[in-house]
Amino acid sequence: MCIGYIEPFQFFLNKPLNMSEQSLSISDDMRLICSGSTTTTAYCLDDFESSIKCSKRLLIRYQNNLLLLQTNTSGALKQNCSTKWRFISQLDDGAVKENLSNCSPIRAFLPGNKNTLHIEQYTLLDDNEKTIARCTLYHLSNADHSLIFGVSQPLRGYDAEHALLQEFLCKHGAAAINSYADIYAQCGFDQPVYNAKPKLDISVDAPAIETAAHLIEVSINVSRQNEEGIKADYDTEFLHDYRVSLRKVRSVLSLFKGVYSEADTAALKQDFSDIMKETNRLRDLDVYLLDRQELFELLPVRMHVGLEQMFDAFAVERKKQLQQVKKMLNGKSYQHSIQSLQDKFSSADKLSAGPKALVASLPFATKLIWKRYGKVCQIARQIETTTPDEEIHQLRIQCKKLRYLMEFFSTLFPQKMLKDLIKSLKRLQDNLGRFNDFSIQQESLQEFLTTYAKKHRNQNLIPMAESI
Template identity: 45%
Template sequence: MIPDDTKLYFMSAAALEGLSDAPAGGLVPVITWQEGVSPFQVRDTFDRELRTTGRMLIELEGGAEVLSPGSGSAAQPDVGGTRFVADFPEGPVKAALGGLSPLRCLLPVGAGHLRRGTLSLLDDEQKTRARAVLLHLDATEGGALTIVQLQGLRGYDKALARLREMIGAAGGKAFGDDTAYTQLFPDLADYTPKPVVPLDRETKAFDAACDIIAAYLPVARANEAGVIADDDTEFLHDYRIALRKVRSVLSLFKDVYGAEQTIELKGRFSDLMAATGRLRDLDVYLLEKDAFYALVPDSLHVGLDRMFALFAEQRAAEQQALARHLRSAAYRKEIAALCKLFDKRRKLARGGKADKPAYDFACRLIWKRYRKICTIAEAIDAETPDHEVHELRIHCKKLRYLMEFFAPLFPDGPFKRLIKPLKKLQDNLGLFNDYSVQQESLQAFLGGLDGAEPGNLQAAQSVGALIVVLHGRQLAERARVVDSFAAFNSAETRQTFRDLFHGGKE
């Protein structure tokens, strides 16, 4: 049943026209349309943030409109073509787009023509008792639907309730789920950066490994066009994570594939990743630009201006090189061959543990990784070398990947209770690693500066100060790692790990 406070509905044009003859309790339904049509374009982020939250951004001539299930329609002029939510001027559309990632570009989903109209309930004196604004969307390549937005009139609540009943009886549905998108754009591709691979306790380790890799290779491929077009930095980020998870399967699922096969596959996927590393490093620096400026006095900002100008130049060159690589025949041939290899699987050499049940295999791998983390973390103090803290970070990442891969095999509730403190520990370790890597990278940047070139001396002074600040933050983050591990290693967490992965035993 549709809630009484619903403001937005959608329905087919035929269902809407049928309302003209529907009984209205003594009132007369009248539909009127404005003259002419205008072009529209629906936009969303690549990972469908608006679609999954029940919203729709419609770009119109000279403006934009956001449809939201809770608040109805929000319109704003002079915002057409804006690519990132942070770039929208303050106003109702920007407010309605709240919660979108500032890193994701708003890309075209589909286009067509729009017509506006009104549905009114009139009494015998031709006085309007209830009204709905109509927005008919006809996609150029797809379907069509009509958005119906109710507008109550003071003192006529019964008429509004009657109009709502009529819309529901005619097949109108509350706007806010995926159905409006699929009706308007039936061929719209779906995308998830974290595909859930169905597994059960009878699945063999070999099949589990192949299924996981076969699920993540299309994720990487789905991001190629966005990387080439340089739409936003998250395309490369998701591309790298998908390939990193493939590599983690090859590394963690020991003896599932033959030894020589594993070495070969690791090398091939490593080669795919190699071309992406420098561009991602530069992306991270440029995304954190404002944060870096905030770490040093204003008097040193001129030097940072020089550094970030050089980073921007390097990024442009790296992006163009990666785009050429992804368009190359050699890359296309290699990635297609790898996809085919894990889809068909006949040519994959099986290892000694290929036929081991996935559940037993998962329990052993997760328990072993968890115990390794506890051993390392319990020994960390102020004197622990950085490389041991980095080792802990790598083990935590591998544990997280294992738990994500094998989640379908375990009870959802206890599993999620383990993920939350693990993620907190990972966040602290990630910051510790970032500060360390940034210091090393900035030192390398200093080493490559030509002192005779204008502006480079100021850049060196600013970067030197930045390195000092980052070192202090790294030391502070080390202390937080100890606190986060204490939360992760609570008595409840330890018992849950034992119950899920080690038969309740120590």
């Protein structure tokens, strides 16, 4: 069923238009003609967080073109792209790039299954053979699904005539599109929407050990959803989310003291630490390489030669580290360890309970959050311009633990108030994080230069040393 007049008119069609005579009469003085068609291979694109699908849009790549369909006044947008395009920064300036600016610049756009795309161009002519509107039909199909959708657009001053075209299309089975999200499932891109911070189902009266197991089980599940993306090296956020999720597991084990026995807590913390340390260097290199452009902008041009040397070396080392991480993730030892850890939190009887295991979640959460807040305030009051970097680093760690606790127990407290607190805390934590990154990088880059120099004695490293 069609709704009221929309400009442009975007619609689903239940069957192709019957163009046996190469034109269709819309009224006594208007006719619709097919002005061209093409058939090609096409892929629906989205990032791992389903940014396009969740915004009810549709992004299609065919040949060297990107087509963005969205239910607003812009309708269908198109621009050229490389077949190897993955990131927004790799696109030339254009209508599609501009409208993707709200998507993460460090998330890759990934293709779904292969589809066949048949495009038909139509022109609406008046009795003087003048073009007064245009319409494009897209027939997207694969082995399992087939659907037709289209966009019609009037030329300026011909809104009334376009309304008649819309009425004609509705009589031929057109139904207005309110969202393009459902098309993804029909085109073989039906992965569930990934959420790095899924909603946690916690009851105020649930025993602390039950809540801890739920938090850890959810976090492990999030980390494991990122394994394939890490191995495929789609983008660096897969490793980042993987590590954050495992770090949250370790935080639960550290912060929920007395929920599990001391022996189990120590063993579990060590198990997760052993897994995470395998990815430490790869993440460090990712951070360096992500900051590449910023560093080039900060340093004078005369130091760029040294930066090029350094980042070339980082890129080479990253390839080696990635292979090691892939080997680890594919290995039987890791698969057995991570599955064993998952199993331990799937049942209440697989771990020994501590003295606080049965404390209700709400009073347990309140006490933990208040205690951590006190530690943050204690350290923050002592911060001044001469404070050593290590103490600022400790403030960052305590802020992170406080934020994790607030996120873990967010459903137990007023949402608006907690959301504002977490947002402010996140902003502070980000600033402290950048300070810590710069502080650590000073030492790690010096260490890198020393190690690199020993391995490349015949190479001129003066430019690199100057840039560091």
